[in-house]
Amino acid sequence: MTKLSVNLNAVAHLRNRRDLPWPSVTGIARAVLDAGAEGITIHPRPDERHIRRTDVFDLERLLRTDYPGIEYNIEGYPSADFLALCLEARPDQATLVPDDPAQSTSDHGWSVRKSAEILVPAIETLKAAGIRVSLFIDEDPAQPADARALGADRVELYTGPYGGSHGTPEGRDHLARLAATAEAAHAAGLGVNAGHDLTLANLPDFQAAVPGVQEASIGHAITADALLMGFPEAVRRYRAVLARPA
Numbered sequence: 135m136t137k138l139s140v141n142l143n144a145v146a147h148l149r150n151r152r153d154l155p156w157p158s159v160t161g162i163a164r165a166v167l168d169a170g171a172e173g174i175t176i177h178p179r180p181d182e183r184h185i186r187r188t189d190v191f192d193l194e195r196l197l198r199t200d201y202p203g204i205e206y207n208i209e210g211y212p213s214a215d216f217l218a219l220c221l222e223a224r225p226d227q228a229t230l231v232p233d234d235p236a237q238s239t240s241d242h243g244w245s246v247r248k249s250a251e252i253l254v255p256a257i258e259t260l261k262a263a264g265i266r267v268s269l270f271i272d273e274d275p276a277q278p279a280d281a282r283a284l285g286a287d288r289v290e291l292y293t294g295p296y297g298g299s300h301g302t303p304e305g306r307d308h309l310a311r312l313a314a315t316a317e318a319a320h321a322a323g324l325g326v327n328a329g330h331d332l333t334l335a336n337l338p339d340f341q342a343a344v345p346g347v348q349e350a351s352i353g354h355a356i357t358a359d360a361l362l363m364g365f366p367e368a369v370r371r372y373r374a375v376l377a378r379p380a
């Protein structure tokens with residue numbers, strides 16, 4: 135069974151259209167957790183285009199007081215600011231992503247070995263604070279052993295290229311590479327997460343082809359679905375797919 139961690143970036147994006155407090159990021163967090171989601175993910179970007187610094191701490195308070203045991207996952211580029219934010223907010227997991235601040239969304243994973251100079255001190259800092267570290271990687275079976283060598287606990291498979299080509303021969307090739315990368319991660323002793331452009335339509339094939347994924351972080355598609363069916367129903371449907379054994 136794969137845990138569902140709901141990414142609230144899209145909710146914060148909608149709220150930020152106006153200088154008003156709705157939709158409430160913590161209110162939607164409550165709704166998805168009450169419906170059974172097992173985690174909350176945010177990816178605060180330096181320009182605060184969606185998640186703001188205040189959201190990071192509002193969510194931290196909510197989870198610690200009302201939802202103990204629920205996993206808090208913060209994603210971002212390991213800049214000094216990001217590391218300081220993590221040390222203050224103390225998420226359960228930090229997912230390190232090689233994003234340039236100007237990027238509109240994440241579109242690639244780490245070349246782990248080449249990035250050792252940035253990653254090693256960041257991993258050490260986070261782990262010393264008791265924060266599990268996951269590295270966002272492409273579908274490349276060579277990356278997990280390097281991630282393990284640098285001290286990471288998990289990898290997150292970047293599923294964007296698969297999501298965008300699901301149902302085509304290209305999509306099947308992406309799936310095969312994702313499965314091989316997950317296998318390499320397990321062989322290296324790492325946990326495996328996945329995320330980006332996962333949807334109710336493409337998740338069943340992913341679940342069948344890539345066994346042993348511990349957590350899927352899903353934001354854009356679940357928010358789009360929630361506009362039609364509401365968050366509680368959307369969470370139930372994603373969880374039903376993620377609960378299916380491969």
Ligand SMILES: CC(=O)[C@@H](O)[C@H](O)COP(=O)(O)O
Pocket residue numbers: 141143144176177179209231238239240270329330331353
């Ligand atoms: C790391 C990752 O996979 C991204 O999906 C990210 O969390 C989403 O970021 P945006 O919501 O800013 O597109």
Ligand SMILES: NCC(=O)COP(=O)(O)O
Pocket residue numbers: 141175209290328329330331332351352353354355356
């Ligand atoms: N790590 C991926 C994530 O948190 C959500 O990605 P998306 O579902 O918004 O594409």
